[in-house]
Amino acid sequence: MSAYVREFSEGNRDLKDLLGGKGANLAEMTNLGLPVPPGFTITTEACRAFLATEREPDGLDAEVDEHLRVLEQGRGRRLGDPDDPLLVSVRSGAKFSMPGMMETVLDVGLNDASVTGLARVSGDDRFAVDSYRRLLQMFGTTVLGIDADLFSVALERGMQRRGVRADTQLDADDLRALVQEFQGIIREQTGADFPQDPREQLRLAIRAVFTSWNTPRAALYRRQEHIPDDLGTAVTVQTMVFGNRGERSGSGVCFTRDPATGSPGGYGDYLPNAQGEDVVAGIRNTLALDGLAELDRPSYDQLMEVMSTLEGHFRDLCDIEFTIEDGSLWLLQVRVGKRTAEAAVRIAADLVDEGVIDLDEALARVPGQQLATLLFPRFAPDAERTAVARGLSASPGAAVGRVALDSETAVAWAARGDDVILVRKETTPDDLPGMVAARGILTSRGGKTSHAAVVARGMGRTCVCGAEAIEIDLDSRAFRVRGGPVVAEGETVSVDGSTGEVFLGAVPVGDSSVVRQMAGEDVDDPVGAAAARLLAHADSVRRLAVRANADTPDDARRARQLGAAGIGLCRTEHMFLGERRELVEELIVAADQAGRTAALDRLLPLQRADFVEVLAAMDGLPVTIRLIDPPLHEFLPDLTDLAVRVALEDERHVEDEHDHTLLTAVRRLHEQNPMLGLRGVRLGIVIPGLFAMQARAVAEAAADRVAAGGDPRPELMVPLVASDRELRLVRDQLEQVVADVERSRGLRLEIPIGTMIELPRAAVTADRIARSADFFSFGTNDLTQMTWGFSRDDVESEFVQDYLDQGIFATSPFESIDVEGVGELVRTGVRLGRGTRPDLHLGVCGEHGGDPRSIHFFDEVGLDYVSCSPYRVPVARWEAGRSAIELRPC
Ligand code: PEP
Ligand code: MG
Helix, strand or coil: CCCCEEEHHHCCHHHHHHHHHHHHHHHHHHHCCCCCCCEEEECHHHHHHHHHHCCCCCCHHHHHHHHHHHHHHHHCCEECCCCCEECEEEEEEECCCCCCCCCEEEEECCCCCHHHHHHHHHCCHHHHHHHHHHHHHHHHHHHCCCCHHHHHHHHHHHHHHHCCCCHHHCCHHHHHHHHHHHHHHHHHHHCCCCCCCHHHHHHHHHHHHHHHCCCHHHHHHHHHHCCCCCCCEEEEEEECCCCCCCCCCEEEEEEEECCCCCCEEEEEEEEECCCCCHHHHCCCCCEEHHHHHHHCHHHHHHHHHHHHHHHHHHCCCEEEEEEEECCEEEEEEEEECCCCHHHHHHHHHHHHHCCCCCHHHHHHHCCHHHHHHHHCCEECCCCCCCEEEECEEEECCEEEEEEECCHHHHHHHHHCCCCEEEEECCCCHHHHHHHHHCCEEEECCCCCCCHHHHHHHHHCCEEEECCCCEEEECCCCEEEECCCCEEECCCEEEEECCCCEEEECCCCEECCHHHHHHCCCCCCCHHHHHHHHHHHHHHHHCCCEEEEECCCHHHHHHHHHCCCCCEEEEECHHHHCHHHHHHHHHHHHCCCHHHHHHHHHHHHHHHHHHHHHHHHHCCCCEEEEECCCCCHHHHCCCHHHHHHHHHHHHHCCCCCHHHHHHHHHHHHHCCCCHHHCCCCHHHHHHCCCHHHHHHHHHHHHHHHHHHCCCCCEEEEEECCCCCHHHHHHHHHHHHHHHHHHHHHHCCCCCCCEEEEECCHHHHHCHHHHHHHCCEEEECHHHHHHHHHCCCCCCHHHHCHHHHHHCCCCCCCCCCCCCCCCHHHHHHHHHHHHHHHCCCCEEEECCHHHHCHHHHHHHHHHCCCEEEECHHHHHHHHHHHHHHHHHHCCC
C-alpha cells in the first residue's frame, strides 16, 4: 500500500483522519457495492506535508501517476486523451465536514483537443463544450485565483446576447464563444495560457485543494466549529460522471430524513441537466424528489433504495450527493447529515424506536447545546427583521418590549403591564429590580460574565451585553445607534440573546414547546416528547448531581421544577438592597461596636425571613448559602454623586451630618480595584459580626423550618478564601453561632461549613484549607479572572474577540473552562483537598457549571456536583448523562 494515495477500495469509513470524511465514505460506499465512480484519495498526511514545506512531498507525484494509470486501465481511457478523454474531479474532504469552505475542480483533463474527442465519443457537441467552459471557470477561480465575477459576468453577458435566462439555453456555438472569452480572461489575468497538459492541470488542482485548507473562510469556520487547524484536507480524485448530458441527466442532493424537523421520509433537491454546485447555487429552480420520480422513475426507485441502504449502514440521517448520467445513478458523496436541534432530538429518539440505536447512543449523539437551543423562547423563524446593533449573546432567548433607560422606569412600566427592555450602559446591583421586571436586558458595556450577563442568565432573562454601537443619552432619554437610528425611551425593540442582535420594533416571539412540556403542559409535539425521554435516560446514567444557582424562592422553585437536586450557590448580596441599603449604611458608618450591633440586629430578622422561604422551596434538598461577597461600597451611594450632594448642601449651609459621615465612609471604602479589595472572607474578618449575623439568620431559619415540620438542609459557604487561617477564624465564629442557636432552640442542626475555591492560592493550598472545610465549591468565575489576570467585567467586550480571532483562545475562558490552566488548578484543588479529607464534598458554582464542555471536565476530575442557573439545569443533567456514557469503561 502506498504512503500518500489510497484507492477507494483500500479505505473505509473509520479512516477519516487519513482520508477525510468524503474519501472515507466513498471508500465505504465502494465496498458496499454501491455505484461510485472509481477514483483514489490523497491523504491528509500529504496535505500536512505540503502545507509545512509549500511543496508536494517527495514521491507524491509518482504515486498519483501510478494510481492514475490504474484508473485509466480500469476505464480503458487516458486522462485528457484527444480521442476519448478520461476526465476527473478533484475535491477536498477534511476529517470534519466543512461544507463549501474548501475547493473543488471538475472536468480536469479537458483541453482544446480533448474537448473535440469528448464531443465525438458522447455524440454531444454542446455537452463537451459546456464541460470545457465549466473547467475554465472553476480552474480560473480556484486554481489561478482569478476573481469569480469576471467569469460570471461574461456568462451573464453571453446569456443576454442570446436573450436567454438560463445557461442550459445556450447552444454549442454560444458556449464555444464563451470558452474563447474565458481563455482570454485567464491570459489577461495571469499572463499565461490555460495549461493544456492534463497532468499539469491535475497537479495544479491538487495543490489548490491543499492550499484551500488555509483560506480565511476555512480558518474562520474551523475556529467557530472548534476544528483543529493542523488536520489538513484529503483530496479525492474521481472519474467524472456528467449531470449535464441533457434531460436524462442531472445532479441532486438528498437527506434520508428531514434535517430541519427530523420527520421521517426522504427529502431532497434535483436539477436536471446540471453539474456540481448548480444545485445549491440557486441559479435555477430545483425539483423536489417527487419531481425526479416523474422524470425518471427507475433512477428515483434506485435512489430510494440507496438511501435506505445508507441510512441502515450509517445508522443515522445521511446527506447524499448524486448525479444521474444518461439514466444511470452515481453516488458522489455521503455523510452523516447536519441537522437542527429539533431534528437531532427527534431523529435520535425515532432511531431508538426503530431498533437502530440504544438510548445511550441516542443521548451521546445530541450535544447539550442543542437541547439548550430548544429551551429558549424564540423569534418566529420566518419573521421579518433588520438588526440595528449587535452585542454579545449573554443570555439566550428572544425578548420584545419598550425601552426603559433606568431600573425605576422599568419597574414602573412593568407594574402597569408593559413588556420592558432595560437598556443600560452596564448594570449594577442597583438595577436588579429593573432587571427582574424587564423581559430583556441590553447593555452597551460588559462581557458575558458581567453583572448583567450573570444575573440575567441566573433569572433566565434574555440579555445582550456589550453592544458597543449603542450610546445612551439620559438627558434626551434616548439611545443612539452609531451610524444608525435614534431610539427614544418607550419605543419598542426586540433583543435576540442567542445571536446578540437588536432589532427595531416587535418581532413575534413564543415559549418553546420543550419548555412548555417540562412545565407540565400537555404539548402534542414529538420533539418535546423525545427530549423528555432522552433527559430521563441521562438522569438514569449520570454520576454528577446537578444543583442550581438560585437566590430567591421563585428561582428555587423554578430550579426544582427543572430538576435541580438543591442549590449550589445562593448569593446573599441581593438581600442587602432596596430598603435594607439604609441598614448597611448604618453598619458601615457606625462609630462603635454598639452601633454596628444595632444595625446587624435590624438586618437579622429580614435575612432570616429570606432564608426560611428559600429553605422551604428546597425542602429536603441541600441549599448552599454563601456569605456576603461583594465589597460593601457597592451598597453605598456613588462617591461622585454623594460628594456633589454634600458640596451643594455646604454651599446652601444645610448641615446634614449623616451625609458628611457617609461621605467619609464612602471615601474610606473607595478602592481602585474593588475586585481585589475588601470583599469575601475579608469582610468576615474585618467587620466583626457581619458573617455571624448571616450565620445566625441561616441557623434560626433552619430551626424555624424544623419547627414547622420541614426538612431544611442549609450549608454555609465562605467566599474568596486564600488561606487556611482565614477559613479557620471564620469557621470558629460560625460554629459558635450555630451552637448558640442549637442551645437556645433546643435542637441539633447539621450545617456543613465549606468554602469556595476561587483564588489560585486556595487551589494550591487546598490540603490545608480542607482541614477546616466540609466541602469545596469551585468558583470558576473568579478563579478564571484571578488566574488569567483578566477583569471578568471588562475583557470580554474589550479584547476577547481579538484573542479568539488570533487563535489564542478557542473559546472564551469565561464561557468554557480553560482546562490547561484554570482546570489544572481545579484538578490540584481536588487532589489536595481529598488527600486531606477523602470524603470532602466537591462542586462547582461558577458559570462553567452550566457549560456542556466544562461539565465533562468536572465529571472527569471527580466533582460530586455542578451548579448552574435554573434554566441551564436540564442541559447540565443531559450533559452529565452524556459524560457518564463517555467515561464508562468499555
Ligand atoms: C465564582 O466566582 O465563580 C462565583 C460563583 O462567584 P461570583 O460569580 O459571585 O463571584
Ligand atoms: Mg466569586
